[in-house]
Amino acid sequence: MSLLSLTYEGGAVRLQPGGRLWLPVSGHERELLFDTAAATVAGPRGWLPGEGGLVANLRVWENCLLPLSYFGRTPAMADEALFQRLLDGLAMSMPERAAFAAAPAGSLTPRLRRLACGLRALLARPALLLAESEWFGRLEEVDALNLAGLFAEHCPHSAWLVLGGRRPAACWGFTDDDNREAS
Amino acid sequence: MSSAGLLWASLRGLPALRYWPVRRVLMKQLYFCGIEALPLLLFVGVAVGGIVVAQLHYQIGQSGEGSLQLLATITLGELAPMLTAILLTARSSSAMASELALMRFHGELTSLSRMGVSIQLYLVMPRVLGMMLACGVLTFYFAAASLVTGAIAVAGFGWLQELTRLALVLPPATLLQCLAKGVTFGAAIAAVACARGLAGGHSGTDVPIAASSAVIRALLTVFALDLVFIVVRYYA
Numbered sequence: 001m002s003l004l005s006l007t008y009e010g011g012a013v014r015l016q017p018g019g020r021l022w023l024p025v026s027g028h029e030r031e032l033l034f035d036t037a038a039a040t041v042a043g044p045r046g047w048l049p050g051e052g053g054l055v056a057n058l059r060v061w062e063n064c065l066l067p068l069s070y071f072g073r074t075p076a077m078a079d080e081a082l083f084q085r086l087l088d089g090l091a092m093s094m095p096e097r098a099a100f101a102a103a104p105a106g107s108l109t110p111r112l113r114r115l116a117c118g119l120r121a122l123l124a125r126p127a128l129l130l131a132e133s134e135w136f137g138r139l140e141e142v143d144a145l146n147l148a149g150l151f152a153e154h155c156p157h158s159a160w161l162v163l164g165g166r167r168p169a170a171c172w173g174f175t176d177d178d179n180r181e182a183s
Numbered sequence: 184m185s186s187a188g189l190l191w192a193s194l195r196g197l198p199a200l201r202y203w204p205v206r207r208v209l210m211k212q213l214y215f216c217g218i219e220a221l222p223l224l225l226f227v228g229v230a231v232g233g234i235v236v237a238q239l240h241y242q243i244g245q246s247g248e249g250s251l252q253l254l255a256t257i258t259l260g261e262l263a264p265m266l267t268a269i270l271l272t273a274r275s276s277s278a279m280a281s282e283l284a285l286m287r288f289h290g291e292l293t294s295l296s297r298m299g300v301s302i303q304l305y306l307v308m309p310r311v312l313g314m315m316l317a318c319g320v321l322t323f324y325f326a327a328a329s330l331v332t333g334a335i336a337v338a339g340f341g342w343l344q345e346l347t348r349l350a351l352v353l354p355p356a357t358l359l360q361c362l363a364k365g366v367t368f369g370a371a372i373a374a375v376a377c378a379r380g381l382a383g384g385h386s387g388t389d390v391p392i393a394a395s396s397a398v399i400r401a402l403l404t405v406f407a408l409d410l411v412f413i414v415v416r417y418y419a
Contacts, residue, residue: 038299044298044299045297045298045299046298047294047298053290053294054291054294055291055294056286056289062207065204066204066300067299069202070202070204070205070299070300070305071299126299
């Protein structure tokens with residue numbers, strides 16, 4: 001049973017739970033496809049934009065827990081412990097982690113902002129992850145490997161819809177055959 | 184969505200208060216619109232009490248008790264809810280509209296929607312509810328500050344006795360009307376500010392436009408609603 005069905009270049013493209021779909025679209029068409037996908041799948045969704053993406057007047061930990069707690073789960077000890085475990089997976093020093101978690105989102109460097117978006121998506125454990133391909137392209141190699149490992153461990157059943165000019169690297173589970181399988 | 188639509192959606196979305204991110208936005212709103220605005224409101228309330236009593240008692244020659252009764256009627260009926268609403272409009276509605284317009288400009292609203300977080304439940308409802316509560320409570324504080332000042336001005340150390348006597352002759356409907364106006368004006372101000380903030384375009388120049396338009400429209404709405412209250416009270 002497919003999670004999502006989109007119309008692309010006149011044909012129907014389907015995405016299964018846990019599947020991968022990359023489409024080389026940009027501009028208005030990309031926004032429309034993202035909106036359609038978001039409207040189709042209920043519940044929390046991961047969102048990994050190329051630029052921005054965080055609520056500027058919230059701190060990083062508040063941003064990360066926002067979709068999780070909005071959908072009915074309180075930020076209990078277990079969720080905070082999971083947040084700490086995810087930070088473990090990013091190989092940051094303790095002072096760096098503390099500063100990162102407490103930083104206002106508006107003050108983050110582009111690298112840390114992309115990491116925060118990744119952590120937020122991981123914590124929400126969504127059925128569908130929406131991503132702009134620029135998010136992958138601008139990740140540093142070590143961060144990409146760390147995050148890809150975390151997504152494989154914590155969100156194995158999440159389906160990925162990536163829109164943009166470049167296909168994500170193989171470490172994210174995207175291969176040349178993905179789109180043929182999806183359609 | 185129009186201001187009335189946002190207001191209706193906010194009232195229907197009250198159950199979302201069970202989620203802590205929504206309650207957190209409400210708390211922030213109460214702090215910003217209520218607690219931070221309190222010193223300003225108290226100052227204006229004290230000044231209004233002193234000015235009105237000085238005019239009635241010392242210039243027109245009204246008796247002390249009569250001046251205080253007139254002050255209470257004027258303050259609770261019109262001045263407290265209107266001036267509180269005007270001060271909150273000047274102070275908070277432009278801030279609210281520009282904050283939402285900036286969030287829209289920076290793509291934060293899109294991000295929230297893409298994650299499945301409702302803009303109306305997470306951003307609009309707590310703002311409307313917070314402003315309603317803040318405006319209602321601040322109206323009460325404004326009236327209290329004004330009446331205490333008036334009582335001190337006409338009775339000196341006997342101010343408490345004057346206020347006790349006043350409480351016995353003041354009709355409860357006046358107090359209820361004051362509270363109803365405060366809450367209604369607060370809801371209207373916030374709904375208009377949110378509607379203007381969310382309706383902004385995608386350029387930086389839309390932010391100040393949203394802010395100034397929120398202030399003007401909120402003031403017009405407050406005056407129109409006050410007229411409705413008068414019509415309902417005296418002619419219905």
